[in-house]
Amino acid sequence: MEMQPFEGMKVLDLSNHISGSFCTKLFADYGADVITIEKPGRGSLTRHIPPFVGDVPAINKSVYFLYLNTNKRGITLNLKSDTGKEIFAKLIQGADILVESFAPRVSSDLGLDFDALETLNPGLVMASISNFGQTGPYRDFKASDLVEYAMGGAMFSTGLPDREPLTKGPNALLFETGMQACYAILGAYMGARQDGIGDYIDISIMESQLAGCERRSANLLTYQYTGDITRRVPPTAGLFSTVPAILPCKDGHVTLAIGSKNFSKFLTLMGRPDLVGDPGWDANNMKITPEVLKVYHDCFSRKTKMEWSEMFQDEGLICTPLSTPEDVCTDEQWKFRNFFVDVDHPSTGAIKYPRGPIRVDPEWWKIRMPAPLLGQHNGDIYGELGYAPDDIRVLETQGVI
Amino acid sequence: MVERERGCAKMNKRAERLPLEGVRVLSLTASWTGPFGSMLLGDLGAEVLRLEQIQYAGGLTRGAEARPNEARWKNDTNGGVMQYVDRKPWGAHGEYPWNRFSFGNCHLQNTYSFTLDFSRPKGWELVKRIIQMSDIFIENNTPTTAPKLGFTWEFLNGVNPRLIVIRSPGFGLSGPHMHWKGFGRNIEGAIGHSWLSRYSDDPEHLVSNRSTYLMDNMGSHTVAMAAMMALLGREKTGKGSLVEIAQAEAAMGALPAPWIDYFANGRIRPAQGNRLSTAVQGCYPTAGDDQWVVITICDDEEWRGFCNAVGNPPWTKDERFGDLSGRLENQDDLDAHIAQWTKERSNYDVMYALQAHGVPAGPVMTEAMTFADGHLKDRDFFIEETQRWCGTHLYTGYTGKYARTPRKNRADMPPCGLGEHNEYVFRGLLRLSDEEYAELEREQYIGTEMLAEAKASL
Numbered sequence: 001m002e003m004q005p006f007e008g009m010k011v012l013d014l015s016n017h018i019s020g021s022f023c024t025k026l027f028a029d030y031g032a033d034v035i036t037i038e039k040p041g042r043g044s045l046t047r048h049i050p051p052f053v054g055d056v057p058a059i060n061k062s063v064y065f066l067y068l069n070t071n072k073r074g075i076t077l078n079l080k081s082d083t084g085k086e087i088f089a090k091l092i093q094g095a096d097i098l099v100e101s102f103a104p105r106v107s108s109d110l111g112l113d114f115d116a117l118e119t120l121n122p123g124l125v126m127a128s129i130s131n132f133g134q135t136g137p138y139r140d141f142k143a144s145d146l147v148e149y150a151m152g153g154a155m156f157s158t159g160l161p162d163r164e165p166l167t168k169g170p171n172a173l174l175f176e177t178g179m180q181a182c183y184a185i186l187g188a189y190m191g192a193r194q195d196g197i198g199d200y201i202d203i204s205i206m207e208s209q210l211a212g213c214e215r216r217s218a219n220l221l222t223y224q225y226t227g228d229i230t231r232r233v234p235p236t237a238g239l240f241s242t243v244p245a246i247l248p249c250k251d252g253h254v255t256l257a258i259g260s261k262n263f264s265k266f267l268t269l270m271g272r273p274d275l276v277g278d279p280g281w282d283a284n285n286m287k288i289t290p291e292v293l294k295v296y297h298d299c300f301s302r303k304t305k306m307e308w309s310e311m312f313q314d315e316g317l318i319c320t321p322l323s324t325p326e327d328v329c330t331d332e333q334w335k336f337r338n339f340f341v342d343v344d345h346p347s348t349g350a351i352k353y354p355r356g357p358i359r360v361d362p363e364w365w366k367i368r369m370p371a372p373l374l375g376q377h378n379g380d381i382y383g384e385l386g387y388a389p390d391d392i393r394v395l396e397t398q399g400v401i
Numbered sequence: 402m403v404e405r406e407r408g409c410a411k412m413n414k415r416a417e418r419l420p421l422e423g424v425r426v427l428s429l430t431a432s433w434t435g436p437f438g439s440m441l442l443g444d445l446g447a448e449v450l451r452l453e454q455i456q457y458a459g460g461l462t463r464g465a466e467a468r469p470n471e472a473r474w475k476n477d478t479n480g481g482v483m484q485y486v487d488r489k490p491w492g493a494h495g496e497y498p499w500n501r502f503s504f505g506n507c508h509l510q511n512t513y514s515f516t517l518d519f520s521r522p523k524g525w526e527l528v529k530r531i532i533q534m535s536d537i538f539i540e541n542n543t544p545t546t547a548p549k550l551g552f553t554w555e556f557l558n559g560v561n562p563r564l565i566v567i568r569s570p571g572f573g574l575s576g577p578h579m580h581w582k583g584f585g586r587n588i589e590g591a592i593g594h595s596w597l598s599r600y601s602d603d604p605e606h607l608v609s610n611r612s613t614y615l616m617d618n619m620g621s622h623t624v625a626m627a628a629m630m631a632l633l634g635r636e637k638t639g640k641g642s643l644v645e646i647a648q649a650e651a652a653m654g655a656l657p658a659p660w661i662d663y664f665a666n667g668r669i670r671p672a673q674g675n676r677l678s679t680a681v682q683g684c685y686p687t688a689g690d691d692q693w694v695v696i697t698i699c700d701d702e703e704w705r706g707f708c709n710a711v712g713n714p715p716w717t718k719d720e721r722f723g724d725l726s727g728r729l730e731n732q733d734d735l736d737a738h739i740a741q742w743t744k745e746r747s748n749y750d751v752m753y754a755l756q757a758h759g760v761p762a763g764p765v766m767t768e769a770m771t772f773a774d775g776h777l778k779d780r781d782f783f784i785e786e787t788q789r790w791c792g793t794h795l796y797t798g799y800t801g802k803y804a805r806t807p808r809k810n811r812a813d814m815p816p817c818g819l820g821e822h823n824e825y826v827f828r829g830l831l832r833l834s835d836e837e838y839a840e841l842e843r844e845q846y847i848g849t850e851m852l853a854e855a856k857a858s859l
Contacts (some may be wrong), residue, residue, distance in 0.1 A: 003637060005630035030630060050678060051658060053665040063661040114804075127801070136779040141752075142761040144697035146675060146682055150765040154613035155684075155695075160600070164684040165693055165765045166608060167675045169597040169615070175655035176618050183622045184801035186629045187445045191420035191806045199416075203801040207782055210771070211800040213437035213508065213621040214613040215585070221503040222484040223768035224794045230768070235609040245586060246609040255590035255609060257583065309591075313581045320583050320591040322607070325659040326669050328593040336576040339650055340660065352664040357619070357651035358627045359573075360644050364634075 004031025004364050009189075011097045013037065013072065014079075014112070016045045018171055019205060020101035020129045021068035022178025023185065027097070028071035029356045030364050035091070035381060036069055036372065040076040040401060043374045044069075053348040059374055060347035064171075066371045067353050070343060074372025075381050076401045079110045083400045090385050093121050096192075097185060101129040104139050114200040124198040125188045129181055133204030143205070145173050152209030154216040157230040165232065177208040242266075242283050244293070246322065249300040253322040254308050260284055262317050269315060270299045345370040375401065416805050419446025424632065427452060427535040428512070429552065431460025433585075433617040434569050434648050435541030436508045438624030442537070443511030444799060444808050450531065450826060451514045453819055455848040458855045460542075462509070463499035463819060466857035486791045499819050499851055500790040506816035507796065508621075510786070511809050513822035516847045524846050525551065530831055532560045537628050541569040541620070541648070544579050554643050564641040565631040569624050571616070573647030585614030592616070592649050597659055599672040606672075619655050620648035681728050684765065685740045687748040693765040694748040696739065696755060700725065706758035711742050788815035820849040 009032040013024040021036070021044070028034040038044045043059055046068055052061040060066075078084040092098065100112055107128060114126050128134060131143035146167050149155045153173060159166035181203050188199040210216065219230040238245035243258045243266065258266045260283035264276045272295065275281045286292070300308065305321035312319035321327060329352075334340060340352040356365035378401050382392050395401045424447040428439040436451070443449040458467035464485075484503040499505075519528045532538065538557055540547045547553075547568070557566050568574060571588055572581050581591075586609060589595050594615055600606040627644045634642060653660070659670045675684045680699040687694050698707050701724065708717040716722075716738045721731045728735055743751050748764035755762035764770060772795060777783065780802075783795040796815075799808060827833045827841065841847045 003634070005634045026626070051662040051666065051668070053661075055666055063658050063665065067657040067661060132776060133780055133802070136776045138756075138776040141756045141763075142759060143763065144680070144682065144695075144699075144761045146684075146695045146697060147761045147763040150684070150693070150695040151763040152766075154611065156693075156765050156767050157612035158598070159608055160606065163600060163606075164675070164686070166600060166684075167598055168611065168613075169594050169656045170658055170670075172594075172615055172655045175657075176615070176622075179619055179622045179626070179651075179655070180800040183441060183626050184799075184803075186626055187420050188803060188806045190445065190629055190632075191416050191418065194420070195416055195418060197416045197805060199806045200804040201801045201806075202804075204780070207777070207780070207798065208800045210777075210782065210797050212618040213433050214618050216613055217507045217797045218484070218504045219612065220768055220771060220797060221507050221794065224772075225486040225501070225503050225791070226484060228484070230612050233610055233612075235607050237610065244609075246590075246607060248604060253590075253604065253607060255583075255587045255595070257587055309581075310578075313578070316582070318583050318587055320581065320587040322590040322595050323593045324596050324669055325593055325663045328653070329660055329663045333572060333576040333578040334650075334653075337573055337647070337650075339653070340664065348665065351661060353661055354650070354654045354657050357623045357646055357654050358630065358644060359646070360631075360642055364630065 004366060006030045006032035009033070009097070010095045011035070011099065012091060012095045013099055015099050015101035015129065017101055018046060018064065018068065018174035019177040019181060020099045021046055022175050023127075023129070023181040024072065024099050025068050025070060026179065026182045026356070029366070030358070031366075034072040035377070036072045036074050037077050037079075037088075037091075038074060038374060040078055040375070040399060043076070047374070053351060058347070060345070060371075066343075066345060066348065066351075069371035070353070071366075071368050072372060073377040073381060074375065075378050076375040078400050081398075081400050083395065083398065085111055087382070087385070087400070089120055092117055092124065095121065095124065097189060098124060098126040099129065099181070099185070100126070104128070104130055104134050118198060122198060123192050123196050125185060125192050125201070126198070127181060127185050127201040127203055129177065129203045129205065131204070132206050134202045138206075145171050148205050148209060149173050152206035154214055154219065154230075157219065157232055159232045161232045161234060163232075173209060174205070176212060177203070177205045180208045180212060236288065240283075241286060241288070244288060244296065247296055247300045249303060249305050249308055251304045252324070254300070254305045255320050255322055257318040265315065266312070266317055269312060269317070271302070272299060341367070343367050343370050346373070416807055419807055419809060421445040421447040421629075424448070424537065425535045426450065426537045426539060426628070427531055429538070429540040429542070429547065431542060432462045432504055433508065433614075434620035434624060435539055436462060436505070436512070437617070437621035438541075438569070438628075439539055440508050440511050441621065441625035442628055443814070444811065446807075446809050447537075449512045450535070450822075451509070451512050451817065452519075452528070453514055453516045454518055455516050455820070455845065455850060455852050456518055456520075456855055458499065458851050458857050462502075462505040464502045464505075467851035467855040468498060497790050497818060497850070500788075500816070506788070506791065509816040510796065510811040511814045512817050513825060514817035514820055515823050515826040516820040516849070518846045519550070521846070527827070527831065527846075529560055531826070532557060532564065534830065535561065535564060536632070537565045537567065539567045539569070539624060539628070541624070543582055544568075544570045544574050558641060558643075562640060563635065565628065565635065565644065566641065567624055567627055567631070567644045567646065569620055569646040569648060571648050573650065574645050585617065586610045588616050588649055588652070589614055592653050592656075593659065594652065594656065597656060597670060600674045602672045615655060616648040616652035619651035620646060623651045676732065678729070680725075681732060681735060683732075683736055683739065685736070685743040687743050687751060687764075688746055692748050694743055694751040695763060695765060696751075697761040698728070699761075703760050704728065706760045707755065710754045710758040710760060784811050786812045786815040790818060791816070818849065819851065820847060823847050823849070
């Protein structure tokens with residue numbers, strides 16, 4: 001297939017933060033015409049989240065903004081002004097999908113009411129992404145990604161038993177919600193395109209964590225089935241009592257999962273074939289004593305995490321490096337697959353970003369343009385709506401755009 | 402449907418057709434990405450046919466082994482791989498332990514299970530007929546597995562040129578490590594997630610198992626999204642396509658900042674625990690055993706809100722805490738004061754007190770708290786499902802509430818038992834006669850019980 005799957009689809013992006021922006025990025029990267037609408041002056045919140053390229057805060061240099069807005073056209077619009085509302089009413093008429101992520105109170109103040117928007121565009125699919133949803137006692141509560149992880153995710157079981165529960169990777173949860181939102185919106189869109197009936201989708205970040213495919217959904221079920229609570233476990237605890245789940249080696253750590261089936265092979269490959277058959281090393285009846293641990297430490301200190309991983313994996317045993325970001329970015333697997341690709345942006349030059357997760361030959365995923373500068377496409381898009389260059393200048397001086 | 406009655410009261414239009422009605426999915430999948438991604442399509446109305454075998458108990462979907470021995474489940478005190486109803490693989494609800502395993506049951510809803518030994522020629526012919534009548538084939542095994550069983554792209558495409566084939570292995574279908582295997586924790590290590598969420602740079606504080614894995618969630622939703630994209634594509638071309646999703650790549654796409662920061666600035670993100678460089682943030686002890694609350698205080702406004710909420714004691718006036726950079730520089734001292742305050746209260750009380758003053762805060766929820774939470778109840782989040790072998794329980798609900806789009810209600814199709822829909826598939830869809838069906842059962846092509854000699858994967 002030569003075309004991108006979302007070619008011809010029009011998406012309006014009013015999201016200010018990571019979840020909504022990632023959701024619309026997925027549409028944009030796979031071919032949709034996505035217009036991201038920012039506040040004049042300050043722009044999207046994601047323009048202000050560190051880290052920045054070159055380490056100096058600048059409106060076009062947040063790595064979050066750059067990554068989240070590839071392939072989108074960007075305009076500025078003051079939705080609080082009457083003229084701004086008029087212009088938005090024109091924009092919405094051409095859209096298939098609208099994504100917004102204002103706090104529930106704010107979106108109704110801005111007139112982003114689905115009933116009203118629907119009269120302008122009967123087939124519209126609109127999604128509101130918020131911390132806790134559009135209804136319920138927590139509707140107006142504030143949240144950070146950590147608060148969402150604590151309340152909706154598996155934070156209680158993340159970390160060490162004698163320490164406080166621990167976060168997951170930086171903002172990962174907000175990206176997950178963005179992906180889940182994209183799935184939910186696409187579902188409604190598939191329906192809308194067969195019967196012309198649009199939809200309004202209320203997406204709660206907290207519920208997205210709970211509804212996702214993490215062990216949390218299984219652990220909540222386990223709790224009902226067995227009464228067992230899923231707790232934080234020591235780093236050495238593995239699925240099996242043979243080998244600790246994590247071991248230090250020459251240049252860092254490896255993670256392991258070795259069951260009784262493969263234990264003799266493991267000992268041999270580790271460099272201690274003499275231990276096979278030793279009663280202290282019986283896979284079905286052994287404890288990881290300090291003496292046992294010392295043997296592991298002595299052996300594993302001889303090779304690097306990648307050397308061990310490649311050797312064991314080539315023999316069908318589970319061992320992986322505990323990678324640092326540098327390891328990930330220089331990993332032969334991801335280099336071979338061209339996972340990190342150069343994206344050239346006028347304010348940063350070419351920098352590598354992760355590519356999209358879906359691969360098809362010929363490619364569905366394309367970088368057609370980098371993230372927009374603030375208001376970069378005002379001329380194009382307001383021109384498409386019928387505004388003459390002079391009108392656009394007037395809108396600018398009025399602070400509407 | 403509960404969901405359609407909620408949402409905006411003014412909406413009166415209702416869609417009648419499920420979005421993916423008429424789409425048939427053949428799912429040859431193991432925990433988690435594959436079966437969950439398939440269920441997500443089932444939720445939207447696709448008919449998901451899950452192909453299983455009574456000769457093989459693998460992939461942790463239906464247990465680590467077909468019939469775990471009694472000693473092992475008695476000795477297992479922390480969940481582990483013994484997560485059966487009543488903690489017993491055998492018990493009050495009868496046998497069929499493979500139908501009572503929480504890992505599988507959380508993603509086997511809206512799914513039809515049929516069994517078939519396709520390693521024998523008659524079975525292979527039947528599988529071919531199902532491929533002919535399917536729209537989408539999904540598998541998420543290591544790259545060599547499906548082709549070894551005969552399910553190559555060439556074969557599938559030859560049998561049904563309109564078939565969309567989705568393959569979602571851990572490390573992808575190419576590259577020097579494409580054959581690598583691992584449990585969630587091992588992949589979390591390889592993709593840098595374990596490194597990115599550490600307490601400190603001290604190796605003693607490394608966390609090996611988070612009991613939750615990014616690739617499963619990112620992978621499964623990518624699978625469902627890709628399936629719909631391929632359906633849109635097929636409308637234009639009339640042809641199927643081969644779609645590849647590496648679960649590790651889907652997960653790494655959710656952690657872009659550390660990678661881009663490395664490429665752009667050469668920085669390797671240091672360990673930060675729960676802290677941020679842009680806000681005072683932490684996880685603090687509250688009253689009770691192993692009870693916690695998290696708090697994020699971004700700007701001066703939230704700081705003032707926080708001070709008011711805690712009653713403006715003298716330490717809040719400490720000039721070192723006067724602005725954000727001072728609060729961040731002196732966060733160890735500040736945290737000690739905050740913890741002093743939180744540990745006198747329940748985590749819910751802390752949340753309500755701080756949220757009343759506009760400060761983001763929330764309890765670290767245990768399983769019991771999640772089920773008791775008033776907000777989730779008010780929004781009717783959980784789905785009560787009654788499954789023949791397990792009884793009645795609450796299952797986690799859907800992402801997003803549709804005002805109009807109908808979903809297939811999971812409660813109408815609770816977790817499928819092994820081979821539960823054999824009759825539907827072989828007599829209903831393939832129109833086999835009574836006699837042919839009985840023969841399949843007799844010859845153990847199909848069944849609802851794992852064979853004694855069924856192979857386990859661990």
